[in-house]
Amino acid sequence: xxxxxxxxxxxxxxxxxxxxxxxxxxxxxxxxxxxxxxxxxxxxxxxxxxxxxxxxxxxxxxxxxxxxxxxxxxxxxxxxxxxxxxxxxxxxxxxxxxxxxxxxxxxxxxxxxxxxxxxxxxxxxxxxxxxxxxxxxxxxxxxxxxxxxxxxxxxxxxxxxxxxxxxxxxxxxxxxxxxxxxxxxxxxxxxxxxxxxxxxxxxxxxxxxxxxxxxxxxxxxxxxxxxxxxxxxxxxxxxxxxxxxxxxxxxxxxxxxxxxxxxxxxxxxxxxxxxxxxxxxxxxxxxxxxxxxxxxxxxxxxxxxxxxxxxxxxxxxxxxxxxxxxxxxxxxxxxxxxxxxxxxxxxxxxxxxxxxxxxxxxxxxxxxxxxxxxxxxxxxxxxxxxxxxxxxxxxxxxxxxxxxxxxxxxxxxxxxxxxxxxxxxxxxxxxxxxxxxxxxxxxxxx
Amino acid sequence: xxxxxxxxxxxxxxxxxxxxxxxxxxxxxxxxxxxxxxxxxxxxxxxxxxxxxxxxxxxxxxxxxxxxxxxxxxxxxxxxxxxxxxxxxxxxxxxxxxxxxxxxxxxxxxxxxxxxxxxxxxxxxxxxxxxxxxxxxxxxxxxxxxxxxxxxxxxxxxxxxxxxxxxxxxxxxxx
Numbered sequence: 283x284x285x286x287x288x289x290x291x292x293x294x295x296x297x298x299x300x301x302x303x304x305x306x307x308x309x310x311x312x313x314x315x316x317x318x319x320x321x322x323x324x325x326x327x328x329x330x331x332x333x334x335x336x337x338x339x340x341x342x343x344x345x346x347x348x349x350x351x352x353x354x355x356x357x358x359x360x361x362x363x364x365x366x367x368x369x370x371x372x373x374x375x376x377x378x379x380x381x382x383x384x385x386x387x388x389x390x391x392x393x394x395x396x397x398x399x400x401x402x403x404x405x406x407x408x409x410x411x412x413x414x415x416x417x418x419x420x421x422x423x424x425x426x427x428x429x430x431x432x433x434x435x436x437x438x439x440x441x442x443x444x445x446x447x448x449x450x451x452x453x454x455x456x457x458x459x460x461x462x463x464x465x466x467x468x469x470x471x472x473x474x475x476x477x478x479x480x481x482x483x484x485x486x487x488x489x490x491x492x493x494x495x496x497x498x499x500x501x502x503x504x505x506x507x508x509x510x511x512x513x514x515x516x517x518x519x520x521x522x523x524x525x526x527x528x529x530x531x532x533x534x535x536x537x538x539x540x541x542x543x544x545x546x547x548x549x550x551x552x553x554x555x556x557x558x559x560x561x562x563x564x565x566x567x568x569x570x571x572x573x574x575x576x577x578x579x580x581x582x583x584x585x586x587x588x589x590x591x592x593x594x595x596x597x598x599x600x601x602x603x604x605x606x607x608x609x610x611x612x613x614x615x616x617x618x619x620x621x622x623x624x625x626x627x628x629x630x631x632x633x634x635x636x637x638x639x640x641x642x643x644x645x646x647x648x649x650x651x652x653x654x655x656x657x658x659x660x661x662x663x664x665x666x667x668x669x670x671x672x673x674x675x676x677x678x679x680x681x682x683x684x685x686x687x688x689x690x691x692x693x694x695x696x697x698x699x700x701x702x703x704x705x706x707x708x709x710x711x712x713x714x715x716x717x718x719x720x721x722x723x724x725x726x727x728x
Numbered sequence: 729x730x731x732x733x734x735x736x737x738x739x740x741x742x743x744x745x746x747x748x749x750x751x752x753x754x755x756x757x758x759x760x761x762x763x764x765x766x767x768x769x770x771x772x773x774x775x776x777x778x779x780x781x782x783x784x785x786x787x788x789x790x791x792x793x794x795x796x797x798x799x800x801x802x803x804x805x806x807x808x809x810x811x812x813x814x815x816x817x818x819x820x821x822x823x824x825x826x827x828x829x830x831x832x833x834x835x836x837x838x839x840x841x842x843x844x845x846x847x848x849x850x851x852x853x854x855x856x857x858x859x860x861x862x863x864x865x866x867x868x869x870x871x872x873x874x875x876x877x878x879x880x881x882x883x884x885x886x887x888x889x890x891x892x893x894x895x896x897x898x899x900x901x902x903x
């Protein structure tokens with residue numbers, strides 16, 4: 283497998299990728315069972331559903347898909363015995379540029395996902411679940427489907443799981459090449475067989491009116507896998523790996539201009555950006571210097587090399603004080619990156635060195651968003667295309683004096699004015715590239 | 729161009745129908761949910777989706793054809809024209825572009841004999857395809873393998889860390 287070091291880096295702590303990195307580890311159920319597979323499920327079935335949700339809450343598990351919502355809180359929105367059908371849908375539509383972790387879980391360790399899913403379903407009274415896999419992972423869909431059949435044959439799925447009286451059916455559902463389906467309400471529309479236009483919240487919070495208008499949990503692949511380990515380790519032990527409010531490990535996917543791009547499973551807040559780039563990823567290419575970092579998938583706001591942030595930290599007397607923190611000293615956890623004006627998002631860290639042209643990079647992202655806007659809301663449908671046209675024209679013909687102002691104006695009129703977060707996702711790159719690298723736009727004015 | 733001379737639905741086999749029924753059974757709450765699975769089944773079997781395919785799928789799910797057509801025109805994966813036997817999808821998005829995917833795509837076009845600058849004419853159309861029908865080459869958006877960029881999805885195979893000089897050897901494997 284590409285992208286994973288044979289021996290974990292000292293900064294790593296492999297939980298999700300613990301078995302995947304072992305030589306000879308295969309995705310079949312027999313291999314899984316010889317590595318302690320389905321033991322967490324057996325344990326879960328002896329607990330009360332509420333106890334499992336309390337454990338996930340105490341573990342401080344945040345969603346690993348991008349929004350970072352606390353998983354235990356999301357689950358507790360589902361009323362266990364409200365008499366309605368409930369569903370869990372696993373979001374395996376991994377499409378955020380810069381993110382490539384779920385791909386490996388699906389291909390190399392599908393039973394880990396199924397075990398986590400069975401535990402989650404037991405805790406929330408779910409008996410029918412779908413795993414929505416993007417169709418660009420054709421082999422993953424076959425591997426996961428085969429794993430479902432294996433698990434059913436051994437009694438870990440299906441009717442009366444391990445004699446507990448609990449029933450669960452899981453099916454694989456394949457997407458069809460649209461990034462928007464990673465947005466949870468869009469994904470549900472897609473799963474219902476409709477055009478995947480995101481639903482407006484309120485009222486269509488998935489926990490209230492989700493799949494087939496029933497209470498539904500949508501969780502990322504990695505999030506669901508963590509559940510198995512919370513059960514195995516205990517919530518306290520698991521939470522201890524991370525920071526308060528951001529427990530466990532997070533898979534950081536690093537791409538771009540570093541010596542060792544790849545994914546690294548690191549305790550939440552366990553590295554600074556500088557350690558991640560220079561230590562874990564072997565630094566930049568020889569003779570290069572850092573220029574820009576997109577820290578949490580392509581939608582996250584870009585950071586400029588040399589930036590210094592004022593972050594609130596606890597001072598010696600317990601008072602909150604401002605502390606000057608250079609870019610490379612930012613810890614890679616949800617709250618620190620939020621305080622630095624960006625986000626940890628899906629864990630996709632893209633590194634660009636001094637040879638890179640920021641207008642070119644922004645144009646690449648603008649073309650992505652223009653292609654992927656679903657077209658439901660006018661500001662996004664028109665605005666994403668306009669931004670893409672302007673940056674393409676700057677690349678081809680040079681900039682006009684008011685291009686930067688116009689780009690900002692377009693972006694400012696998308697963010698906050700759309701049904702779903704795609705509006706922000708497509709506006710943030712333009713807004714942040716303009717704010718952080720204004721000189722690169724100015725120097726192109728002919 | 730949309731092919732209207734053959735009717736794909738005339739070539740449906742009992743095995744195909746059984747597979748469709750199996751897929752529909754995965755959605756006990758609403759048959760409509762089987763629209764994407766049936767479209768995939770159809771395109772995998774016939775290579776593209778003609779009018780009779782849209783009508784047939786709609787009929788299985790008690791829908792009107794427009795409910796299926798609106799999916800075919802939305803999702804980039806589906807096409808209404810014959811594509812090459814081997815479809816080469818080169819990732820275009822940032823991490824791959826940083827690693828040279830534009831050059832890689834050009835090399836793929838040259839290796840199979842396509843004009844690298846030929847435009848893909850949009851949703852539903854086949855990507856640029858060689859005259860012998862063997863290869864199609866297109867850019868697609870992020871394939872989620874940024875750590876081993878640049879990458880391409882060739883039929884069902886992910887090919888990683890593609891060097892421009894290695895492209896013709898990759899193409900040979902699919903000839």
